[in-house]
Amino acid sequence: MNPKEEREAQILEEIGSKFDVEGKIQRERRIWISLDNKDLIELCGWLKNQGFEHLSAISVTDWVKEGKFEVTYHLWSYKDKILLTLKTKIDRKKPVIESVTSIWKENAQIHERELHELFGVKFKGNSDLSPLFLEDWHAPPPFRKDFDWRKYVREEHYDKENAREVVYYD
């Protein structure tokens, strides 16, 4: 093992002894951990006390073939200078997950509001999930992989008279 990755290995061991997770060290300063839904809030609370105070981003990946959404949390520690990523999977037909606004407050709230609008994931416990970017949107959430954007644009916005757009109607 690389002698520079000692602190990463130490953190991974401590997490492994308390919770049931699968983890790996990709290179120095990067740890990736996959875990189950039920341990999420407890692990996040423990990590915040260990120095991971900065939530860099929350993101959702749409795995259509498996039928699941994968929610990832990217945390940065100013003390140890390490980036840790948590990955969990939820069901695609009824996407509901606990919100982390109780731990990271306003930083997490704005990320979850954006993901609710673009993917349709419901975060239980978030006080404000109103639309952010889109106005008067009456279609399924747009960033999912099964949203047929060609059909939507053709019906709502394109113009058959225009010579440059006729090409897209066949």
Place this chain on the structure above:
Amino acid sequence: MKLGILPKLFKNLFSKPMTVRFPYESIPIPDGYRGEHAYDMEKCISCGLCAKICPNRAIEMVEASKEYKDKYPKTYPKIDLGKCCFCGLCEDICPENAIKLTKNFFLSTFDDSNVIRPPMPKAEEQIND
């Protein structure tokens, strides 16, 4: 007493203004500027790579118009300047150097028909035909 910006003010009062009276005068444009396309139909081999790499699908391969069909039987690129973002990827990928970007940027127009450029041979050949 603090002088502040006064020395620069006096220097600027007696020097030539920097404004250039465009379009009667112009500043020199460096080489490598990405402007309008110059297409050479003689060198084109109809591989279609420029249409595949364009990020905005501004290039479409079409057949040449009736007057030139016997001399140029294959398909050639038609460029839509309204969709083009002038990135230069079509110039980098062409194996025969048939598309090049020139320094011309006077492309604004009120006339809609001038925006789509069909493939045509250069002017000398048109006179001969």
Place this chain on the structure above:
Amino acid sequence: MIDQMEPAPKDTEYDLYFGPAHPGSGNFGVKLKIDGEIVTSARADPGYLHRGFEKLMEYRTPIQNAVLSDRICVLEPLNWNLVHAEAVDELMGIDVPERAKYIRVIMAELSRIQSHIIWYGVFSIGTGFDTGFKMAFGYRDYILDLFEMITGGRVYPAGYICPGGVRRDFPNGAADKILKVLDKMGEMIKLEELENPALDARARGVGTLKVKDAIRLGATGPVLRGSGMKTDVRKEEPYEVYDRLDFEVPVRSEMDAYARYMIGIEEMKQSIKIVKQALEELPEGEVIAPKFKRPRVKVKIPEGEVYVRNEAARGEAAIYMVSDGESKPYRCKIRGPDFLHMIPVLEYLLKGAQIADVPAIYWSLNICPADMDR
């Protein structure tokens, strides 16, 4: 007898939309509720520039995405080019040649100087000093002429920093021109540091942000450094060749709008120092990895995921890229620094401020709506 029909509204409360058609606000709107002269609450209204980049990038190959990535934030295109190129380089395991790394650092720092010049210009015009705006945009033209000579376009370099290296080498005589432009930048900084009584009166003691609040609200970059915390991605996890160059990170402890403004000027001086060092150490050699010398239509990206962080002019810029073995990325999440600065931090700072301080607070955060909406 007069009947009371409805309770009369309190006379001093009203709504004000500091919106996108206002000359002092850029293309972003804030809905303010005001009582007399004091703002009681603020709600941000984003979405005027939403183009859906994360979905657009799923339908294009890496070289086409490099052309698209300079439009993520209009005011600093080369820095976003660099983040995207680093993400693809790490996923594919490419070795970037040494000369390309130094050229990337030079272009990124010139783009940072250019972005801070715009910050100085619009901050001056927001607080009433019109000459500062004209001076700033006049000096910015020298850097734009330099970009035109090296990359071919003044504002959009069309994917100059692409996966594998850079697209073109420096033309002859570029190094001398860069040194002349840096001397002009030094002259401009001397003019900017002169005392400006309007700015002193309007920006001192306004918009105070303490360190604990800043970390809780997600601020990064100059906003966090203005509150007293010494942090910079270029020193904490160095990328490209920043670990071989010698520069300092300016920090101030006053926590108000004036501190952030002075940090912008200090950072320009440090950037000039970095470019001069990089020009001296520039080695000879190739500028792009041999696999990418000619653009290719289909390139397979191996399976995996990666998270890359960079220091853009406005804060921490990051990309999370997932690939499943095809030639197009499966998911590309873009984290812009302004998404956090414009919604939680702005709403927190405007609460309780006076109405005449709103432009000073708004422009001191160095906002760019393009980076927030993507």
